Amino acid sequence: MLQVLAYRPRFNDPKTLRLPFAAPGRSTGGMNQDHHPRPPVNQLETWVFDLDNTLYPASSSLFPQIDVRMRQFIADRLGLGLDEAFALQKRYYREFGTTLRGLMTVHGMEPADFLAYVHDIDHSVLEAAPRLDAALAALPGRKLIFTNGSERHAEKVLAQLGLERHFAGIFDIVAARFIPKPQSECYDLMVRRFDFDPRSAAMVEDLQRNLAPAAALGMTTVWVRQDDHPDARVVMDDHDHMGHVHHITDDLSHWLEQVVATPKAPPSVR
Numbered sequence: 001m002l003q004v005l006a007y008r009p010r011f012n013d014p015k016t017l018r019l020p021f022a023a024p025g026r027s028t029g030g031m032n033q034d035h036h037p038r039p040p041v042n043q044l045e046t047w048v049f050d051l052d053n054t055l056y057p058a059s060s061s062l063f064p065q066i067d068v069r070m071r072q073f074i075a076d077r078l079g080l081g082l083d084e085a086f087a088l089q090k091r092y093y094r095e096f097g098t099t100l101r102g103l104m105t106v107h108g109m110e111p112a113d114f115l116a117y118v119h120d121i122d123h124s125v126l127e128a129a130p131r132l133d134a135a136l137a138a139l140p141g142r143k144l145i146f147t148n149g150s151e152r153h154a155e156k157v158l159a160q161l162g163l164e165r166h167f168a169g170i171f172d173i174v175a176a177r178f179i180p181k182p183q184s185e186c187y188d189l190m191v192r193r194f195d196f197d198p199r200s201a202a203m204v205e206d207l208q209r210n211l212a213p214a215a216a217l218g219m220t221t222v223w224v225r226q227d228d229h230p231d232a233r234v235v236m237d238d239h240d241h242m243g244h245v246h247h248i249t250d251d252l253s254h255w256l257e258q259v260v261a262t263p264k265a266p267p268s269v270r
């Protein structure tokens, strides 16, 4: 398991951290859908960022608040004890991509109440992120948010982090017609909405399973890996099949700084 650990000393260097088993054309247990030559990361035109646990650390006390409110919502609506509700919450998250999708599919729940309830949290626990702010300011290209949460939640998180000025658009779970990552349909919808070429775009995520459909579309993928991720055991990502993960970092700001600092290749001579 965790084959990636062998590469840890080079995690944060975008020039060297391409995983050897992500090489184009090389078999990675059937997961390598990487048929497209990818441009250098400092020449990409579009950057698609996940929100929660990607733009702020998974160790923040923000997401646990959402977790607790999901459990309470399920307990109240389905008349379950908190332990039963928690088990169901995590089962749906694992099987459907989001807990909400499971509640809609299995129980026919309406999404609006759920989203309003679970995102009614104290966003002030998030600290401003000046280093990420500077890294995003220096990074060329259009930046977008692609989240399984709501747009209102994304706006509050970005405002609290001091990052809202960087993002040209937010694609939330409503825009995705409640089809969550990692289901491929919502990636197609997102690309169509923002009208960009996936082969000149990157996707940045804390859950590596959510990067697979992006890589299949030709996007360059960046996994923000965190040892203390609260959902690591729930999601049970398959670390033996990571052909869809092109870059790994445990420090997004530093990684973006390195992208910006990497000299561009001189134009080819005809």
Ligand SMILES: [Mg+2]
Residues within 6 Å of the ligand: 050, 051, 052, 053, 054, 205, 206, 207
């Ligand atoms: Mg996330």
